[in-house]
Amino acid sequence: MSLALKAKKEVVNDYFHLFVNRRAYVVQSMRPHPESGHYYYYRPKAKATNKSICLTEGMIRRHLEGGVTVGLYAINPATQRCKWVAIDADYKDAMEDLLKLQFYLTQDHVSPALEMSRRGGHLWIFLEAPQLARDCRIYIYNLALRLGVPVKGVRLQEGIEVFPKQDELRRGEFGNAMRGPLGIHRGAGKRFWFYGANYTLEEQMAYLKSLRKVTAEELGRFIEGKSMPSEARETGGPSATVVGHARAAQGAFNILERVSCPRIVGRNYVARCPSCAEAGHDRSGDNLAISIDEPWKYKCWAGCTKEMIRAALGFAVPIRRSA
Numbered sequence: 001m002s003l004a005l006k007a008k009k010e011v012v013n014d015y016f017h018l019f020v021n022r023r024a025y026v027v028q029s030m031r032p033h034p035e036s037g038h039y040y041y042y043r044p045k046a047k048a049t050n051k052s053i054c055l056t057e058g059m060i061r062r063h064l065e066g067g068v069t070v071g072l073y074a075i076n077p078a079t080q081r082c083k084w085v086a087i088d089a090d091y092k093d094a095m096e097d098l099l100k101l102q103f104y105l106t107q108d109h110v111s112p113a114l115e116m117s118r119r120g121g122h123l124w125i126f127l128e129a130p131q132l133a134r135d136c137r138i139y140i141y142n143l144a145l146r147l148g149v150p151v152k153g154v155r156l157q158e159g160i161e162v163f164p165k166q167d168e169l170r171r172g173e174f175g176n177a178m179r180g181p182l183g184i185h186r187g188a189g190k191r192f193w194f195y196g197a198n199y200t201l202e203e204q205m206a207y208l209k210s211l212r213k214v215t216a217e218e219l220g221r222f223i224e225g226k227s228m229p230s231e232a233r234e235t236g237g238p239s240a241t242v243v244g245h246a247r248a249a250q251g252a253f254n255i256l257e258r259v260s261c262p263r264i265v266g267r268n269y270v271a272r273c274p275s276c277a278e279a280g281h282d283r284s285g286d287n288l289a290i291s292i293d294e295p296w297k298y299k300c301w302a303g304c305t306k307e308m309i310r311a312a313l314g315f316a317v318p319i320r321r322s323a
Contacts, residue, residue: 003184003191007201008066014205019180021083021130022076023054026177027046028186032288033303036289039186040265041071041177063183064201066191071177074133074164077135081130082164085140086178087112087123091158094120096147101160103255104147111211116192124181126214134167138223145229167228174264176292256295258313259288267292274312276306 026041033040043055055070063070074082089098098114098121105112105125115122127136140162144151150159165176182204184191193199197207256262262269269290274280281302288309290298300309 003066003189005032005065006162007061011201011205012057012061014209015182016057017062018126018205018208019084020055020060020071021081022073022078024052024174025055025059026071026074028071030178030186032187033301040266040268040270042176042265043174043263062129062178063180066184069183069186070180071178072180072214075166075169075175076130077169077171077173079130080133080168082133082136083127083130083300085125085127085136086163088117088161088163088178089121089123090117090119091150091243094160097160098123100147101149109212109218110214113208113211114195116195118185118188118192122178122181126208126211126213127183128215130212130218131216134228135219135223137162137164137167138226139219141229142223142226145235155182188199188294192301198261255290255298255309255313258288258315262290264292265289269295273300273302273304273309275300276302278312 024043026043028041029039032038044052045051049061059068061066074086076082087098087101089095091195092189101123102114105123110125113124113126114123125140141151143149144160144162149288150156152159152161163176163178166173168236169175179185181194181199182191194204194207197203256269259271259274262271264270269292270286271288271290272285273282273287276287281287287300287304288298289301298309299304
């Protein structure tokens with residue numbers, strides 16, 4: 001059965017208004033990585049100028065019709081605000097936690113939309129007007145911790161992930177992209193729908209538009225007297241916390257401080273492998289993958305070992321001698 005659909009102009013416009021908060025975006029690769037099998041995301045660039053391309057209504061149409069799959073950024077760095085919050089859960093018993101969150105959100109008169117996913121689901125919360133990412137995160141993190149819902153990165157390897165993952169972005173940062181809903185997940189080879197409406201683009205968008213949006217006054221009331229839990233501050237962020245974790249795990253060696261221009265692709269940083277570069281290889285600068293959540297874990301897809309990578313950077317792995 002063909003996955004292609006036709007997206008009406010009104011559906012495209014409504015989708016753009018509801019989900020797009022900045023024009024930067026990523027695209028999911030059409031083919032899996034030959035080594036990992038993952039369908040990574042990348043920021044598209046114009047061939048003539050090598051500059052990033054802005055998201056357009058035409059690209060959203062292609063996403064909805066199944067031609068491409070785009071990933072969307074939550075935070076607009078010009079304002080540090082977002083127009084939606086997404087809760088991603090893809091671990092064992094994830095749906096149970098999402099349903100618990102959904103129930104308690106409705107007790108606050110919030111109307112979250114539950115989207116299917118390959119291993120769990122996503123909860124989307126829409127805002128009447130863009131609100132500070134920090135305030136949105138304070139609300140969701142406090143709710144999750146109060147309910148005992150695990151949060152990935154808060155001393156746990158599995159749990160929900162909250163988008164936006166950062167309180168704010170610095171100049172030149174993008175944050176973490178979320179796969180745009182109602183498109184085709186390339187890895188699963190199918191389209192995932194929201195549970196609240198029939199499985200057509202028109203009825204899905206009509207349902208999403210009908211959901212009650214959280215007002216600034218309500219959000220302020222939800223977080224009054226609260227702050228981000230100390231153990232959860234800046235989890236998932238690509239800056240201070242990641243550097244701290246890497247130092248804790250590697251001592252004085254932190255690979256993120258040693259490689260040039262790491263960029264986010266999927267769940268990893270991608271950069272030029274120092275060992276490959278020393279041999280005159282990896283001209284595309286994408287052989288080295290570094291885990292975002294656990295940056296002390298890194299791998300060269302060309303086969304360079306950690307010892308070779310560290311040696312190329314002048315940080316040879318110490319030899320352990322037996323007593």
